[in-house]
Amino acid sequence: MKRPTPQILLTGVALILVVAAFMAPPGDGSSGGFAGAVTYADRHFSSWFGILAVFAFLLGGASLLRTHGRRVRERKADWHYSAVTLVSFLAVLIVGFLKLGGPPGLTGDPTDASSWLTTIFDSVLSPLHATLYSLLAFYVASASYRAFRARSLETSVLLGAALIVLLGRIPVGVTLFRFDSLSLWLLKVPNTAGQRALMIGVALGVVALAVRMVLGLERGRGGDGS
Amino acid sequence: MSGSRFEALQSIDRRWIFLALAVAVIAALVVQPVFRDSPGELVVPIFAAIEALAPGTPVLISLDYSPSSAPELEPMAAALTRHCLIRGLPVTYLSLWPTGNHMAGRIVERVIGPEYPDAVEGREWVTLGFQAGGELLVHALLDSLGSRFAADVRGIPLIEIPALAQVTGLNDYGIVVSLSAGTPGLKEWVLYGGDVGAFPLAGGCTGVGAPQFFPYYPRQLLGLMAALKGAAEYEAALNDDYAERVPRVMQATRGMGPQTVAHLVIVAFILLGNAGLFIGERRKRGRR
Numbered sequence: 001m002k003r004p005t006p007q008i009l010l011t012g013v014a015l016i017l018v019v020a021a022f023m024a025p026p027g028d029g030s031s032g033g034f035a036g037a038v039t040y041a042d043r044h045f046s047s048w049f050g051i052l053a054v055f056a057f058l059l060g061g062a063s064l065l066r067t068h069g070r071r072v073r074e075r076k077a078d079w080h081y082s083a084v085t086l087v088s089f090l091a092v093l094i095v096g097f098l099k100l101g102g103p104p105g106l107t108g109d110p111t112d113a114s115s116w117l118t119t120i121f122d123s124v125l126s127p128l129h130a131t132l133y134s135l136l137a138f139y140v141a142s143a144s145y146r147a148f149r150a151r152s153l154e155t156s157v158l159l160g161a162a163l164i165v166l167l168g169r170i171p172v173g174v175t176l177f178r179f180d181s182l183s184l185w186l187l188k189v190p191n192t193a194g195q196r197a198l199m200i201g202v203a204l205g206v207v208a209l210a211v212r213m214v215l216g217l218e219r220g221r222g223g224d225g226s
Numbered sequence: 227m228s229g230s231r232f233e234a235l236q237s238i239d240r241r242w243i244f245l246a247l248a249v250a251v252i253a254a255l256v257v258q259p260v261f262r263d264s265p266g267e268l269v270v271p272i273f274a275a276i277e278a279l280a281p282g283t284p285v286l287i288s289l290d291y292s293p294s295s296a297p298e299l300e301p302m303a304a305a306l307t308r309h310c311l312i313r314g315l316p317v318t319y320l321s322l323w324p325t326g327n328h329m330a331g332r333i334v335e336r337v338i339g340p341e342y343p344d345a346v347e348g349r350e351w352v353t354l355g356f357q358a359g360g361e362l363l364v365h366a367l368l369d370s371l372g373s374r375f376a377a378d379v380r381g382i383p384l385i386e387i388p389a390l391a392q393v394t395g396l397n398d399y400g401i402v403v404s405l406s407a408g409t410p411g412l413k414e415w416v417l418y419g420g421d422v423g424a425f426p427l428a429g430g431c432t433g434v435g436a437p438q439f440f441p442y443y444p445r446q447l448l449g450l451m452a453a454l455k456g457a458a459e460y461e462a463a464l465n466d467d468y469a470e471r472v473p474r475v476m477q478a479t480r481g482m483g484p485q486t487v488a489h490l491v492i493v494a495f496i497l498l499g500n501a502g503l504f505i506g507e508r509r510k511r512g513r514r
Contacts, residue, residue, distance in 0.1 A: 049363075054358075130293060133294035138247055145492070150503065184267060191440055
């Protein structure tokens with residue numbers, strides 16, 4: 001019973017959604033019958049996800065507290081980072097829930113300019129995000145210097161494409177070398193061809209995986225612990 | 227120059243590269259050089275589509291990013307907002323990312339408040355904010371915004387908001403623009419929104435994310451603002467048509483200065499490395 005129930009649910013819902021994606025008739029699903037059921041599923045299953053997401057958040061929060069709480073309690077390696085995670089998580093949660101500093105009540109906007117949550121967002125989260133992301137520029141510069149060397153025909157093509165795109169994306173490169181059209185062509189033609197090949201390959205893989213899951217062949221998701 | 231010096235060009239310590247880049251970018255930030263851009267092939271269709279909308283037609287902007295990618299995407303949101311407010315198009319902000327509420331707040335605080343003091347929340351713009359679900363949220367909104375949003379971020383029911391008077395679902399929008407830094411984002415809007423619905427969809431994305439969206443242009447995406455340059459091009463279009471009603475130098479145009487300098491530094495180091503390789507190889511061959 002432990003395995004068949006989730007599998008039956010998965011197969012049933014997946015089949016309904018696949019049918020709905022291809023042939024859901026217009027309307028709100030109140031017409032009844034198979035067509036009505038399919039339309040109803042198409043219109044409402046996605047809304048139900050919002051309800052599930054709330055429980056997923058609770059589950060995620062509880063899991064975070066448990067995992068990092070244990071690391072701190074048992075003084076495992078790098079437990080300090082877990083302590084920072086716990087303190088940050090709880091602080092933001094409390095500030096957000098209690099709507100400290102901002103408009104109170106159920107309908108009070110926690111993102112109001114006067115709220116502490118906005119202060120944390122603007123003064124802590126934003127600078128941290130910006131700092132981490134801006135470090136990429138330095139690593140990209142160093143990696144480009146080392147990677148783009150014309151050692152063979154293939155690497156020469158890569159080097160040429162990189163220089164054209166780098167210069168084609170800045171006004172100086174456009175004015176001096178007119179690389180904007182060539183840069184755009186590289187993105188629109190060879191890049192698109194490669195991207196489409198990847199996308200079609202991935203899509204076929206996803207279809208194969210979905211069929212295996214619907215048929216119950218993908219055991220890891222069926223709750224048997226494998 | 228001895229052979230070892232050419233070899234040295236191929237293995238410059240990365241700390242020198244970091245230092246050169248930092249100095250160049252800081253100098254550009256101090257001097258603030260302005261490089262004017264012109265609207266490109268991917269951006270013009272978005273500008274033209276918004277330009278063609280009748281006043282009062284609602285526009286949806288999905289702010290699917292966080293502060294890390296805001297330097298690239300926020301100028302796009304700002305430029306689109308300016309364009310819509312100038313043209314009298316009510317803007318709806320929502321987000322597939324939890325950080326979206328604050329990103330919308332920043333647009334209100336930095337653009338709408340100072341530049342359009344007469345604009346009223348609920349009439350000229352409305353923020354619906356973040357909802358979980360990604361592609362499922364987009365799918366649900368196709369038929370009805372009310373299926374997932376009971377009220378805006380202020381708690382006002384959708385039915386009482388003038389900016390949404392003409393809106394039931396996504397198909398009622400004149401254009402939907404997703405400014406996307408990853409997943410969920412523009413790809414989900416294309417697959418579950420634009421492809422299924424009957425509304426024009428356009429996008430904005432970070433530089434690293436841009437290549438993956440080119441397969442959707444121009445049939446599934448009306449246009450694409452790729453990275454800071456895309457935003458600068460949109461600002462250039464605004465400057466061309468509404469010079470008196472927008473700031474002369476906006477965020478992305480200002481940002482293109484340091485970006486240009488950074489690109490030139492990277493190109494210089496790439497050329498140095500290759501010069502070292504090329505001359506070194508020639509000398510080796512000459513010795514043989």
